[in-house]
Amino acid sequence: NAGVMQNPRHLVRRRGQEARLRCSPMKGHSHVYWYRQLPEEGLKFMVYLQKENIIDESGMPKERFSAEFPKEGPSILRIQQVVRGDSAAYFCASSPAGAPYEQYFGPGTRLTVT
């Protein structure tokens, strides 16, 4: 059973470009969580999604950031018009329905904005 997969592992974007980060949850998991780890800071919750639904987006910046988890395919975290301050490691976790404490984390995508 493959774990949580994230791609790409490393992503370099120039200021103003769009970044798309993908997360494939573990088999059988229907809940996805995104976290961001800024340099010298801890992991911070961004958004919690179920298939086709955003459950909690209280940690998402109000502008330029969006997330989706379609019925088919991976969850996508999209950052439009990236700025240098978006450079961070973005982690995805997944959990089975009804067990949000059983979050399994992916290896992360390290975004660098130049």
Added chain:
Amino acid sequence: KQEVTQIPAALSVPEGENLVLNCSFTDSAIYNLQWFRQDPGKGLTSLLLIQSSQREQTSGRLNASLDKSSGRSTLYIAASQPGDSATYLCAVRGGKLIFGQGTELSVKP
């Protein structure tokens, strides 16, 4: 607002030493507390999860305690090994997971 603090930020010990990592949180209304390990360039691995009704959990050389009333948890690592070198993160769950900034542990051979 829940805040999680981990002390020390970094720790270097010789192999074989027993050590304690500390975690404190400001709001005692939590469902559980979890300790993770993060290796450079890798994701997080869950080590121990303590439910709010529990006082401690053990796994191998690791023992985690929870004192909800005082807002504290400790992770005890016995007979440390170089392979234990990593960043250790504490996280509490109220609604969502709130992480501390971690303790970077280095175990020297």
